[in-house]
Amino acid sequence: MIDVxxxxxxxxxxxxVDLQLPxxxxxxxxxxxxxxxxxxxxxxxxxxxxxxxxxxxNGEVWQDSARKIFVAPHKRALGxxxxxASLFPHLSxxxxxxxxxxxxxxxxxxxxxxxxxxxLGISQLLDRHPQHLSGGERQRVGIARxxxxxxxxxxxxxxxxxxxxxxxxxxxxxxxRLHDELEIPVLYVSHSQDEVARLADHIVLLRDGKALxxxxxxxxxxxxxxxxxxxxxxxxxxxxxxxxxxxxxQLLSLQLPDCALSIRxxxxxxxxxxSLRCKVQARDVSLSLHSVEQSxxxxxxxxxxxxxxxxxxxxxxxxxxxxxxxxxLARITRYSRDQLxxxxxxxxxxxxxxxxVLA
Numbered sequence: 001m002i003d004v005x006x007x008x009x010x011x012x013x014x015x016x017v018d019l020q021l022p023x024x025x026x027x028x029x030x031x032x033x034x035x036x037x038x039x040x041x042x043x044x045x046x047x048x049x050x051x052x053x054x055x056x057x058n059g060e061v062w063q064d065s066a067r068k069i070f071v072a073p074h075k076r077a078l079g080x081x082x083x084x085a086s087l088f089p090h091l092s093x094x095x096x097x098x099x100x101x102x103x104x105x106x107x108x109x110x111x112x113x114x115x116x117x118x119x120l121g122i123s124q125l126l127d128r129h130p131q132h133l134s135g136g137e138r139q140r141v142g143i144a145r146x147x148x149x150x151x152x153x154x155x156x157x158x159x160x161x162x163x164x165x166x167x168x169x170x171x172x173x174x175x176x177r178l179h180d181e182l183e184i185p186v187l188y189v190s191h192s193q194d195e196v197a198r199l200a201d202h203i204v205l206l207r208d209g210k211a212l213x214x215x216x217x218x219x220x221x222x223x224x225x226x227x228x229x230x231x232x233x234x235x236x237x238x239x240x241x242x243x244x245x246x247x248x249x250q251l252l253s254l255q256l257p258d259c260a261l262s263i264r265x266x267x268x269x270x271x272x273x274x275s276l277r278c279k280v281q282a283r284d285v286s287l288s289l290h291s292v293e294q295s296x297x298x299x300x301x302x303x304x305x306x307x308x309x310x311x312x313x314x315x316x317x318x319x320x321x322x323x324x325x326x327x328x329l330a331r332i333t334r335y336s337r338d339q340l341x342x343x344x345x346x347x348x349x350x351x352x353x354x355x356x357v358l359a
Contacts, residue, residue: 028200046073079146222327259324282329284356
């Protein structure tokens with residue numbers, strides 16, 4: 001468990017949060033610029049000292065202002081990844097990595113060199129210098145260096161912000177491997193909802209220095225009372241298990257959690273039983289009173305209307321749906337809502353194009 005209670009006042013800005021976060025997996029600190037994401041992260045790292053603060057990571061207290069405890073940043077068992085990798089330009093990749101490794105006594109090392117380089121896909125880069133690396137490669141080296149300090153907590157401050165779309169696509173699979181293969185908890189700062197949906201298990205929504213919400217990613221993204229539901233990228237995260245694979249059409253069937261419902265997703269082959277996370281955008285969900293069999297839309301799920309809310313566009317509404325325990329959002333026109341006569345408790349069908357599912 002990560003327990004963070006912080007109060008910090010600047011001229012024109014105040015941070016005041018009280019958070020109990022999971023001690024494993026990826027927790028995203030999400031919000032627009034100026035919401036307090038990086039300030040919160042820097043306080044946890046000890047780079048900023050909150051006037052009133054308590055920071056405890058899996059039982060180890062790093063700050064307790066009431067007892068006048070403040071552990072210096074270099075004595076906190078954490079790794080910090082910034083927007084820029086900040087590698088030593090005069091050192092090779094290997095020497096940069098060894099700098100992180102040498103900070104930790106051999107008997108305390110939880111991540112070794114071979115594991116870190118394989119995990120981040122940088123084994124072939126060890127003899128190069130930073131100026132001969134792409135932006136994505138430099139960032140992967142920076143992450144590996146942070147891991148080699150064997151941290152109890154990994155802090156990542158918008159590690160993809162300085163990269164173009166192609167480089168982001170290159171590095172995201174490696175970040176997913178960190179999530180899947182390491183026990184080290186991660187606090188991940190981002191203002192990209194798609195990035196957060198792909199990586200995070202838990203999300204903290206920050207605005208003006210305060211936490212509007214904190215909870216599991218699937219349930220929190222589906223809340224209509226939060227700003228997350230507004231905007232073109234609103235949607236939900238579904239994590240299911242592969243139940244079948246059609247090699248001819250390269251479509252896999254993904255069974256939804258704790259029910260018999262499934263959706264089909266274009267994807268490379270995966271073994272039955274493997275888990276897969278996908279995002280379903282609210283704008284890609286249409287509604288029908290009946291199941292339409294003869295259609296190019298492959299996914300038709302029986303759902304129940306839970307609630308609705310006005311969207312940021314006056315012509316649209318947001319509908320929260322339940323698909324046998326899995327929340328969905330649909331963004332439709334007010335006209336369509338009235339034509340269908342939608343109301344809470346109503347049963348109908350949600351239709352999702354397979355090509356629209358982001359897996």
